[in-house]
Amino acid sequence: MFAAANQTHFSLHIDGLEHDFQVLAFDGNEAISQPYAIDLELVSERPSLDLENLLHKPAFLQLGDDGRGLHGLIYRAAQGEAGKRLTRYQVTLRPQLAYLAHRINQRMFQHMTVPKIIAQVLEEHGILANAYQFQLGAVYPDREYCVQYDESNLQFIQRLCEEEGIHYHFRHSADGHQLVFGDDQTVFPKLAPVQFQHDSGLVADTPMIKRFALRLETRTSSVTRRDYDFKKPLIQLEGAADSLDEPALEDYDYPGRFLDRPRGKHLATRALERHRSDYQQASGDSDQPLLASGHFLTLGSHPNAQWNDLWLLTDVHHQGRQPQVLEEAITSDVDAKYDGFQQGYRNFFVVTPWQQPYRPPLKHPKPKVLGDQRAVVSGPAGEEIYCDEFGRIKVQFFWDREGQADDKSSVWMRVASSWAGQGIAGLQLPRIGMEVLVSFLEGDPDQPLVTGCLYHGVNMPHYKLPDLKTLATIKSKEYKGSRGNELRIDDTTSEISIALRSDHGASALNLGYLTHPRPSGGAPRGEGFELRTDRHGAIRAAGGLLLTTEPRANEAKHHKDLPETAERLATASDQQDSLAELAKQMQAQEPGDQDTVAKDLHKQHQGILGSGPGDLSKNEFAEFTQPHLVVSSPAGIALTTPGPNHLTSGSHLALSSTGHTSMAIGKRLLASASQGMRLFVQSLGLRLVAASGDIDFRALKDNINLLAKLDITANADRITLKAKTELVVQGGGSGTTYNAGGITHVTSANYTAHAAQFAHIGGASMAGTFPEPPKPGKGALELFNLYANTKGIKAGDYEVTDALGTVLKGALDGQGFNTVSGAAPGPAMAKFGLDTADTWSLGSFAKGLPWPKLPVAEEGTPSLLESMYAKLAPDGSGGMLDKAKQLASSGMSAAKTGMGLLKTGQNTLQSAQQVQAALKGGVAGLPQLASAASSALPAASGALGAAGKAGAAVQGAMASLPKLPTLPKLPDFKAPSLNTLTDLMPGELIS
Template sequence: MPNPIRTFFDHSRHKLSVYNFDATLDVLAFHGEEQLSQPFHYVIEFTCSEQDIAADQLLNRDARFSLHAPPRQHSFLTRDLPIKPLRTLHGVVTGFKRLSGSVNEARYEITLQPRLALLARGQQFRLYQHQSVPEIVEHILRSRHDFRGEDFFFKLTRKYPKRLQVMQYGESDLAFIARLLAEVGIWYRFTGDERLHLDVVEFHDDQLHYQSGIQLPCHSPAGLSSSEQDGVWALQTQHQVVERQVNIRTYQHRDAYAHLDGEIDHTRGATTTYGEAYHYAEPYTALGDRYQFYEDLPPETGYFYARLQHERYLNDQTRLSGTSSSATLAPGQVLEITGDAPQAFARGTVITHLSTRAARDASFEARFQAIPYSESVCFRPPLLAKPQIAGTLPARVSNPQKNDPYAEIDVEGRYCVQFLFDRDTWKPGQESMWLRLARPYAGDTHGLHLPLIAGTEVAVAFEQGDPDRPYIAHALHDSEHRDHVTLRARNYKRNVLRTPANNKLRMEDTRGKEHVKLSTEHSGKSQLNLGHLVDAEQQRRGEGFELRTDGWGAIRAGKGLLISADEQPKAQGETLGMNEALAQLEEALQRVQRLARNAVVAGGLEADETVPKQLKAALGQLKEAGLLVSAPAGVALVTPAHMQLAAGQTLSAVSNNTDFSALKRFTVTAGQAIGLFAQKLGLKLIANQGAVSIQAQNDRLELLARQGLDISSTEDEIRITAKKKITLNVGSNYITLDPYRIEIGSPGEVEIKSPHFDYVPSAGRLKTALSPLAEPLADVPNKLLLNFYDAAAKPITDVPYTLTFDNGLVLQGTLDEHGHAQHSPVPDKPARVQYQLPEPEPDQPWPSYDLLLQQCPIGEHDEQLRLVGPDGESASHLKYSATLADGRIIEGMTDVRGYTQRFVTLQPIQFTSLTLLPPEGGEVFCCAAKNAQAPLVIDLTSSNIATNATDVGTSSRTVPLPKGKKRSLTADEISMARTVFKNAVDYSKVKVHRGGWWLFFGQQNTAVTPNGEMYYPESTKYYRDDFANTNDDRDKALFMHEITHVWQYQLGYPVKKYGLTVSAQGAAAYEYTLKSNGELSDYNMEQQAEIVSDYFIICVLGNPRGVWNQRNYTQSPQLLVSTLQDFLENPASKANLPA
C-alpha cells in the first residue's frame, strides 16, 4: 500500500489553549527555546475571531501548547478518534501582544513559559540557615510560590549537607535557585503531567537520570518525496582544547592548619587538554577523597567541587549540533543517531539546548545543541555570577536574653547578628550564623576583644565580597547608641575607651591640660589619674597622679618598692634612681657610728651600727625585697586611731632632733637593756605630777656626776633607805649606818655646830629655801571647734565671731574659707558664740538664723551623732531626743548635714535610745500623702555609742536609719522606660524599694519618688517584682509616672523642694488640660508624670482604660503626641523640665 501523502505547511494542527478562555485560538506560527537548567520560552502567534482580547484574559493564565504530527489519511473507522499529541508544553502566559486585525479575525502573539520562570520577577534579600541546597530550593518553591508536591521533585544520587548560612542578596528567586543548583552541579528540566495538566520541574545531579531510548535516523528531508519517519540532518561537531586539571585550595579559620589542597584530572592525561585551572576559596571545609567517584564522593568537599569544575570544562571540549523534524525531542534526552553520522555522535548525544519553529507556511524544525554522552562526565550547569558585596551591610548584635548587659558569644568568641535587611522572624540569638569579629590585634589566646552587647550596630563585611562569608568589620554608633566623644558633649579633645559598665580609659589631649584616667565603678570609683586632674565638670582639682578607691587597696612589689618625692624632671633618670635616699642613709650611718663610739667611751650601751649598713646594702637599687621611702621636705604618717612600727630585728631611728609626745602615757620596754646617752646638753627626766620611780629591781642603782649631785625635796622629806648599810663618803671622812650602829670616821676633826644641841628621839626637819615650781597642768587641754553652714549645707566664710565664756574670757576671730574655726586650750566653762553677719542686700529680707547664738559646752567626755538615711543621705532638720544611761534626755534638731549637737559629760555615759520626728509642717512629696508626726525610736543599747575622751570636740558617730528591701530595675522595666526616655535616664542608679521612704516613718500611703528612687509601702499593695510583666496595665501606668520623677530628678529638677508646693494642691496638682500648641514644660512635675504615663498607656500600649487616673482615658492621642513631640525627640534636654 503506498504511503499516505504528508501535508506540509499546514500547522493549524498544533493546539493552544488558555485556562478559562473559551474562544478558539488558531496557531499561525511559533518559535521555542529550551535548554537544560533554564525555563523554556515559546513565542506563539495565533488568530482569533475576537477582535480585542483583554490582557487579563490571557496574561498570567495557565496554558498548554500541544505539538501534533502531520495529518494523515485515516480509515473510516479511525477518522473521528482524537489524535494524541506528540508533546505538550504546560506553562503560564508571561507575554501578550495584539499584532493586527481584519474584518473576520485578529492576530495575536503570546509568550509561554513554565511557572518557574515567574520566579525571575522581583528580588529578595534573605537568609537561609541550617538547610541543604535542595532544602533551600524546596523551601522557596513551597513557601513563597505555592508549589506543591506534584509541581516538582528531586531525584538525586547524593545527599547534600546542610549549610550554616546562605544569603540571597538582591537576586530574584530564579537567579538564586539557579546559582545554588549550579554550584553543586544539580541540573533541572521540564516535563508535563498530562493527568493534572501542569508542568513539572525535575531536579537531577547525575547522567543516570537522562532520558534515554530516543533514536532517529540521519537523513535530510527531500521535499514531497521525504519519508514519513522523522530524522536528523545538518550534523556538526566543534572541538577545542580545555583545561587538563583543576587545582583547589581554601582556608578555614575554624581549622587553620588543615590540609585543604588538592587536584583533579578527569581525563587521566588526555592529549587534547592543557593547562591548570587553580580555584581558590571554594566553599568547602573538608578535602574529601580524590579516588572516590560518583555517588561515593561526599558532596561539597574539596574534590567534589574540583570534579564539578573539571566537568564544566570538559562539557565545552566537544559541542554537537544538528537539525531534526521530530517534535518529541527535549533537553535532557540522550539521542542515538542511526545511519551515517560523525563519530562524535556514536556514543549518544545529550541534548542541552533546543530551538524549535514552525508556521503555516513552514514545516516544524528543531535545531539542537548537545554534548557527547559520557559515563564519567555529566552535564553541569555553568556557574552563574554570585553577587559581590563591595562594602558592608548594617546589622545589630543579637542576644537570646532580652536586655542582657553582657555580650552573647560562642566558645570561639563569635557573635550572632540580625541583618537589618532581614524581614524573616527568627528566635532571638539565632538570626544568623556565628560571625567572627575583626580586630586590630589578635593572636594565640591574646589580642584585643571588646565585647559587643545586644543592639550594637555593626558593619558586616564579606571575604572577597562573598555574601556567604560574612564577618563583623567594626561597630558603629547610631541615634540610639550615641558616640561618647562628640562636639555636643564638648569632649572632642579626649580619647576615650569606655565599657558598658563605665570602666574607662580616658586620655585628654588639650594642650596644657593633658591627663590620663583609668577607672572602674567598683569599690566607689577606683581610679588611676595622671597629669592634669579634673572632676566630673572638668574643673581642675590637682595635678600629678592619684591612685584612689573607696574599697581596699594594696601596693605590692615582690622585688622591692621605692616611694620617692625626689624630683626627676621630664622623666630623666633611672627608674630606681635613689641617690638622694642613699645619701640620707649614708649620713644616718655616719651619725650612728659617731654617737655609738662616744656612747661606748662614756660607758653607755653601744648602738647597733650594722643596721644602717645592712639597710643601705639591701635597699641600694633594691637588691633585696625592701621598701624605701624618700622625700626631701619630710614624711608624715598620721592616723586618728592606732599606729604600730614593728621589726623582727632592729628598729633604728636617726635624726638631728627626735621628739616623742604622748598626751597620756609614754612607755619604753626592753627585754634586755635600755641605754640613754646625751653627749652635750644633759638628760632631764621631769614629772609635772605624779611620782618618779627609778628602780633596779634585781641589781644595783648607780648615780654618778662629775660635778655636784643634788637631792632635794621642796615640800616633804627625803628618805634614803637600805636593808644592810648606808655609807656617806667624802675623801677619808665617812659616815656608816647599818641596822645596829652608826659609825663616823675622819682623819681630822669632827665638828658639830649648833646654838643648841639636844638629844631627842627623832631628827629635826631640814628646812631649805627652794625656787617655786609650776602649777599642775590639765591632762587634756579643752578644745572648741566652730562650723557654720547655711540651709543648703554651704559653708559661710570670712564671718567675724565673738566667744564669751562664763568666767569672763572673751575670744574673737574670723571663720576660714571652709566656715571653720578652732581654739585650744580654752577654759572648762560654758560659752556662747555670736556671728557678725554682713548687711543684707536692698529689698532682701534677713534669713532666719535661730542658732546664731549657741552655747558651747566643754567637758572631759563628749560625742556627736550624725544621722544618715539608708543610702547615706543626710537626715537633716529632724527633731530628736537622745536618752543617756544616766536618765538624761537631751532634745534638739539635726543640722543640714544630719549632725546633732555635741553631748558633753564629765564621765563616759552610754546612749540608750534616739527618738526622731519628721520636720515640722509635714512635708508632702511626689504622690505621697501628708505624713503623720509619728516618732521613730532607734534602740542604741547594743551599738556601744557613748561619750568618750577620744578627740574631744571633733569626734562623731554615724547612726544609720532603718533600711527597707530594694532591688534594681528589671530588664523589661528598662526596656519599657526606654520607649519614652531612651537613654536620658541612668537606669543603673534607679532602685525600687519594697517599703516607704524613711522620712515618712511608715506613715506613707502611696508611691513616692523623692530622690531618684521609688518607694512602694507594703500597706499600699502597689509594689510589683516586675512592673513590665503584669496583667494589669495600671501597674505599668504607675511605674511610668514614677520613672518620670526619676527623669526629673536626674536632670537636676529639685523634686523634693517643689514636691511640697505642688503636691500641697491635692488632686488638682495632677489634673491637666492639653492644648494644641502646648509643650511638656508647660506643666508642673505631677502633671508631667501623668501626661507621660497616659501617653504610654494610650498611644504605645493602645489601652485607654489602663490609665492610672480613670478620668484621663478620653485624652486625645494626637494631643498627647504633639505635646510630647520635643520631649520624645530629645528627652535628655533640660528644656523639657517644668518651667
C-alpha cells in the same frame, strides 16, 4: 517531516478556556538548567479575545498524534493583524519557574541545605512538591548562612544550583510540566533510537537526524580550591581535581567556600566537571519531535561508527509550521522568520557524550556587596551583651524584613578589633541595640564582618559635641546596671590630662591637669596625679618599691635611680656606727650590743643601692636587689592619723637623725625592753624632768649604780635613804655604817660634831618599810607539728628558746600537740626534732602546706608522682619500700660497725698518746715507745678495715634500689606560721 497540505499536526490546549485557536507556527528553545520559552503564532475567527484572560493559563502544545508536546503557562499574549475572517494572536509558553524572575528579594537562610532552600523558594510560588522533585546522589551540607542579596528568586535558585553542580530539566505531559533536579547522569531519561540519514532533499517515511557534527575545544584540565577556617587557623584547607589531560591548565580560586577538605575536594571536582562538560560537543538537526533537552539520544546508522552511541541532549530548538490552517492571507513576514522553512516540524540540537557529567555553567555569579552596610546588634530578650566564645555577635540588617532583632536575626559575625592574638587582646564587644558597620569579605554577602560602631539619634556621643571636642574616651556600662568604667583623654590646650575611672567605690587615677568633670564646668583641682577610691587600696611591688619626691626632669634617669636617698642612708649608717662605738668606749653599751644592728643596716643599704652599674642593654639596673620599701623626700615626710599608729620590725629598728629627735606625747611614754635599755649622750648631758609626779627608779632584781666625775646633788624638802640590811656612807676615806648592829663612824682624822645640844637618850630603832619587788609572770606557748596531710607528728622532740634566752625542751604528744609552760612573755623560737615515726612513709615530711599547684608547663608531674609511687609500691619481689628497709637494716649494721670503729679509734688515740709520751721521754722512753706503737698500728688498721666493710654494705644496698623518675622543679613555697607567737621551723624530709 511533512504532512498533507490539508492535515494539521500541531494543536494548542488551554485549561479552562474554550477557543478556536489554530497553530500557525511556533518557535522555541529548551535547555538543561534553563526555563524554556515557546513562541506560538495562532489564528482565530474571534477578533476580540480577552487577552488578560489568557495570561497564566496552563496550556499544552501537542506536536504529534503520539501525544508528545510542550507544556507551560501562557506568559505573554498579544493580538496582531486581522483578515476578513481570521485574526492572528501570539502567545508564549514558559514554565512556572520563569515567574520567579519577577520576585526580587533580600533575605537570609540559616542552617539549611541547598535543596531545602530551593524547595522553600519554589513552594512560596505555589510550585508544590508534586510539581518538582530532587533526584540527588550526593549529600549536601547545611549552609550556616546563605544570603539572597538583591537577586530574583530565579537567579538565586540558578546560582545555588550552579555553585553546587546541580542541574534541572523538565518533563512534559498534557497535564503539566514537572521540574526535576539532579546531580548525575542517571536522572536523564533515554529516548528511542533515532537513525541518521544525510539530508538529500527527499522526504523520509520516519523522522531522521539529517545533520550531526562534532567539535572538540580546549578546556581547563585541573581545578584547585583553597579556603580558611578561623576556628582551625593552622590547618590548610585545600581541595583539588585533575583530569590528567595536556596541557596543564589550572583553575585556582580562593576562597573556595568550604570548611573541610572533603567538601573542598567535592567542589573542586564539580568545578572541573563543569569546565569539561562541553569539551566534546555535537550539534545537529532533525525532524524528530520527540527530542527534548535533559534526555539521552541514541544515534544510529551514522557513517562514523564511533558516533553511534548515547548522547545527552543539552539544548533543543523547536520550529513548526502548518500554513494549511490559513484560508486567506494575513501577513507576509512568516516566510522570512522561518528562513524558507515552509511546512512541518524541525529542530536544532546540541549534545554531549553520555559519560561526561553535565554541570550547569556559571551564568549567575554571586552578587557582590559594594561597600559597607549598617545594622543593629541583636540578641535574646532581656540581654544586653550577647556573644559566643569567639566574641562573635548577631545583628539585624535594615534590609532584612523577616528578622525579629533577636538571637536568630543573623549568623554569628566576627568583630574586628585593634588587637587579637595569643595572649594579646583588644576586645570591645558591641552591645545589643548599638548600630554597627558591617563589611563583607571579598564582597561576599555570606561573609559579614563587624568593623565598627556608629552613633545615631538615640545613641548619641557621651560628651556634648562640639563643645567638648577635645575629649577622647572609652566608656562602658555595667552589665544590667547603671554604673560604668571610663578611660578619658583630655587634650584641652594647656590643660591636658588622662583619667581612668570606675564607678565602683568612686575609684580613679587622674594624671596631668586635674579638673572637676568638664561637663560640670571643669573647675581646676590641681596638677600632677591623684589615685583615689572610697574602698580599699593596695600598692604591691614584688621587686621593691620607691616612693620619692626627688625630682627627675624629663625622665632623665632610670626609674629606680636614688643616689640622694642612698647617700642619706649611708650617712645615717655611719652615724649609727660612730655613736655606737663611742657608747661602747664609754661603757654605755656592752661590746657586741650593736654589731648585729650595724651589720643589718649595711646589708639593707647594699640591698637598696645594689652593686655594679647594671646592664643598660638588658634594661637592668643595680638598685633593689632585695624587695625593700624606700620612702624618700628632699623636703620632709609627715605621717599622721587620728587613730593608732603601729611601727613594727621583725628584726632591728634603727632611727637616725642628724638634727634633733623630738617626741611630744599627749599622755604617757611607755617603753618596754626585753633585754636591757641603754641610753648614751655624747655631750651636753642627760636631763630627766617630771613637771609633776614622781620620778621612780627601780631595779627589781639587781643594783642601781650612780657614777659622776664631779658632784651628785640632790635637792628636796626631805631626803630619805633606806637600806633593808645596811647603809654605808663613804667620803674622803671616812665613812659611816648603819645596820642592825649599830652605827659605826670611821675616820682617820678629826671627827667634829656641831650641835646646839647633844643628848644621849637610851637605845631606840627605826623600822623601815620595804615593799617586795613584783615578779614577772610566765607565759604559755602552744605547739603543733604536722605533716603535709595535716596529721600531727607523734611524740616528736621540740626545743623552745623564749624571750629571755631560756631553753625549754620536751616532746609532743600522740597527736603532735603540746603546751610549753614557764616561757617568758614575748617572741619565742621553736625547733622540732626528727620524726619518730617510720621515716620511709610516703607522707613523712613536716611542712604543713597544701600541695602547691603546678605551673602549666609541669602538668605532667602528677603522672610522674604516680610513676614514683609505682616504684615504691610493693610487688612480688618486695618493692622499693622493702628494699629501702633492707638498706636501713644495712645502715644500722654499718652504724653498729661504726660504733665499734669509734671504740677502736679511742683505743688507737690512747695508744697514740702513749707514743707521744714515749717520744717525750727520750732514750729512756724507747721501750715504752715500741710497746705503744705495736698496739696502736694494728688497732688503726682494723678500724680502717671495718669502715671499708661498712661503706661497701651501704653502697651495695643503695645500688639495689630502682631509679625513681625525675620530677620537674616545683615552685618555691614558705611554710606558714602556725602560731602567733612563733615561726615553726620545717621538719626533716627523712629522718
